[in-house]
Amino acid sequence: MQRPQELRNLFRLPLPRSFQLGSFPLRSHLRWILIRIVIKTFCGLTNTSIQSLERNKVASRFEVFALRLPPRIQPFDLYEAILKTNFRFKQNDIVIVSSKFVSISEGAVVQIDKIRVSHKAKVTAKKFQMDEKLTELVLREADQVYGGIPGFLLCKKNGMLCPNAGIDKSNIPRGYAVLYPHLPFESADKLRLNFINNNRLKLFVVISDSRLMPGRLGTTGIAIAVSGFKPVIDHRGEQDLFGNILRVTMRAVADGLASVGVALMGEGRESTPVVVVRGFEVNEEDRKMNWQDLAIDPLEDIYIRSFKSK
Amino acid sequence: MQRPQELRNLFRLPLPRSFQLGSFPLRSHLRWILIRIVIKTFCGLTNTSIQSLERNKVASRFEVFALRLPPRIQPFDLYEAILKTNFRFKQNDIVIVSSKFVSISEGAVVQIDKIRVSHKAKVTAKKFQMDEKLTELVLREADQVYGGIPGFLLCKKNGMLCPNAGIDKSNIPRGYAVLYPHLPFESADKLRLNFINNNRLKLFVVISDSRLMPGRLGTTGIAIAVSGFKPVIDHRGEQDLFGNILRVTMRAVADGLASVGVALMGEGRESTPVVVVRGFEVNEEDRKMNWQDLAIDPLEDIYIRSFKSK
Numbered sequence: 001m002q003r004p005q006e007l008r009n010l011f012r013l014p015l016p017r018s019f020q021l022g023s024f025p026l027r028s029h030l031r032w033i034l035i036r037i038v039i040k041t042f043c044g045l046t047n048t049s050i051q052s053l054e055r056n057k058v059a060s061r062f063e064v065f066a067l068r069l070p071p072r073i074q075p076f077d078l079y080e081a082i083l084k085t086n087f088r089f090k091q092n093d094i095v096i097v098s099s100k101f102v103s104i105s106e107g108a109v110v111q112i113d114k115i116r117v118s119h120k121a122k123v124t125a126k127k128f129q130m131d132e133k134l135t136e137l138v139l140r141e142a143d144q145v146y147g148g149i150p151g152f153l154l155c156k157k158n159g160m161l162c163p164n165a166g167i168d169k170s171n172i173p174r175g176y177a178v179l180y181p182h183l184p185f186e187s188a189d190k191l192r193l194n195f196i197n198n199n200r201l202k203l204f205v206v207i208s209d210s211r212l213m214p215g216r217l218g219t220t221g222i223a224i225a226v227s228g229f230k231p232v233i234d235h236r237g238e239q240d241l242f243g244n245i246l247r248v249t250m251r252a253v254a255d256g257l258a259s260v261g262v263a264l265m266g267e268g269r270e271s272t273p274v275v276v277v278r279g280f281e282v283n284e285e286d287r288k289m290n291w292q293d294l295a296i297d298p299l300e301d302i303y304i305r306s307f308k309s310k
Numbered sequence: 311m312q313r314p315q316e317l318r319n320l321f322r323l324p325l326p327r328s329f330q331l332g333s334f335p336l337r338s339h340l341r342w343i344l345i346r347i348v349i350k351t352f353c354g355l356t357n358t359s360i361q362s363l364e365r366n367k368v369a370s371r372f373e374v375f376a377l378r379l380p381p382r383i384q385p386f387d388l389y390e391a392i393l394k395t396n397f398r399f400k401q402n403d404i405v406i407v408s409s410k411f412v413s414i415s416e417g418a419v420v421q422i423d424k425i426r427v428s429h430k431a432k433v434t435a436k437k438f439q440m441d442e443k444l445t446e447l448v449l450r451e452a453d454q455v456y457g458g459i460p461g462f463l464l465c466k467k468n469g470m471l472c473p474n475a476g477i478d479k480s481n482i483p484r485g486y487a488v489l490y491p492h493l494p495f496e497s498a499d500k501l502r503l504n505f506i507n508n509n510r511l512k513l514f515v516v517i518s519d520s521r522l523m524p525g526r527l528g529t530t531g532i533a534i535a536v537s538g539f540k541p542v543i544d545h546r547g548e549q550d551l552f553g554n555i556l557r558v559t560m561r562a563v564a565d566g567l568a569s570v571g572v573a574l575m576g577e578g579r580e581s582t583p584v585v586v587v588r589g590f591e592v593n594e595e596d597r598k599m600n601w602q603d604l605a606i607d608p609l610e611d612i613y614i615r616s617f618k619s620k
Contacts, residue, residue, distance in 0.1 A: 218562030252528030
């Protein structure tokens with residue numbers, strides 16, 4: 001019965017006679033079931049929180065849910081679609097939505113066949129062994145193109161480093177491509193305001209995308225927009241465990257959350273473009289934000305500057 | 311009473327007379343308390359899983375716990391230290407340990423004052439405005455140095471891109487520096503085997519570090535070693551929602567988990583170097599792994615090659 005001895009030690013109570021339900025002779029382990037029941041139900045405690053009460057060693061705890069939504073290709077209302085899951089959101093939940101799902105909801109989908117290819121796109125496509133029409137689309141959508149490797153152009157889009165300007169041909173019918181969301185911060189704010197106005201729910205929103213990290217195999221998540229909380233915690237000037245002043249430490253909370261989202265969203269047939277994080281503490285921020293709250297100019301970055309400094 | 315009507319609908323059961331505890335007349339809401347007790351205790355369901363039963367829209371779900379451990383500076387047994395938290399691990403839990411905590415446990419701590427500075431370190435320190443002794447240490451520890459920006463050298467260490475060769479002066483008494491773990495995959499395997507041999511618990515282990523991503527503000531997590539599961543899921547050749555074959559998609563599961571860990575671990579005074587992820591599905595892998603399971607040679611990477619291709 002889940003270590004009655006430990007529970008007994010924890011509460012250090014001799015069993016009062018009242019737990020014996022009048023004169024009905026309960027055996028010892030049955031009494032402990034009853035105490036467990038009383039604790040769990042009337043204090044509203046789950047197994048886990050009993051554990052943490054017992055031990056007081058769990059400093060913090062959060063939960064993550066992946067919501068299944070039907071695949072879409074036509075524009076739709078993002079808020080309504082999420083509501084239709086009937087998931088019971090709670091105050092301070094963090095809603096992570098895949099950027100592709102946001103793009104599709106806003107109709108940022110292009111039929112590739114219909115694109116006319118420029119001379120520049122032909123040259124670039126040849127150089128990097130890419131599809132000409134996709135290359136044309138990338139050149140049109142990118143704010144800047146830094147270079148490429150076979151199959152990919154490394155671009156800047158909305159202030160962020162972004163392979164192929166965020167254009168993606170997977171999880172959309174053949175012959176179509178999904179663009180980067182047009183104004184991701186506005187989309188995040190709109191979703192958040194819908195929850196506040198219609199459900200009186202103060203949620204936080206992250207729009208997530210997946211990216212390669214330098215030198216790594218496989219993609220992790222980055223936040224391309226947030227609403228309602230500070231995406232980066234600046235620890236500079238704080239003290240560490242030994243009283244040293246922390247110098248350069250900023251924590252990319254929104255990217256961490258996006259990684260949680262991307263880890264559950266999958267890339268293939270899972271169809272779980274919305275992930276909810278519950279119990280993770282963020283710092284509220286009501287101000288309207290933009291890409292500079294998440295990113296630095298790519299050319300001021302340690303990786304790129306290091307390779308240029310040789 | 312947490313919506314008895316919905317619970318009633320869920321289980322669609324008329325109240326049997328036996329729930330009335332013999333002839334003792336329980337009021338309606340008390341009966342529902344009792345049913346709740348029975349459901350929660352004997353079926354082991356938490357509030358959340360009741361929700362998901364009701365709705366069947368949550369595709370997957372996991373929980374994350376941050377464990378508080380006392381700060382250390384002397385070598386210690388990592389497994390014993392984690393056991394001392396008395397956290398109740400379950401089968402298939404994923405244990406994420408900060409690389410710094412691993413390093414300290416293995417005595418990879420250096421007194422900076424005692425380092426003799428070479429001529430090369432002096433020149434490099436001046437060029438990148440760094441402390442001479444730290445520079446010397448970085449040059450000794452790095453497998454390769456690619457370049458730098460003021461305050462940092464971008465190095466390769468154990469096959470991975472690593473600012474300052476992973477050497478860190480925070481969360482350790484002034485005058486000391488923590489090195490990168492000597493053999494992180496061995497450390498991860500050892501921790502996992504300890505749990506198997508001593509507790510019959512098949513856990514998975516990630517050793518996490520924090521890194522900047524190109525162009526981003528703030529750090530997220532990367533896995534510098536794993537034990538027991540495939541760190542990268544290769545989706546190439548699988549089909550997406552519309553039957554397109556996925557071409558280049560590999561998912562860095564271990565990096566995603568490390569990001570979850572780093573998001574909770576904090577950087578300052580939190581002292582939570584161990585994070586447990588419960589309920590997240592990984593692909594088991596018993597083979598001994600190395601850095602090539604997590605990383606590619608930095609010079610084959612899209613970012614670095616793109617900037618060189620200009």
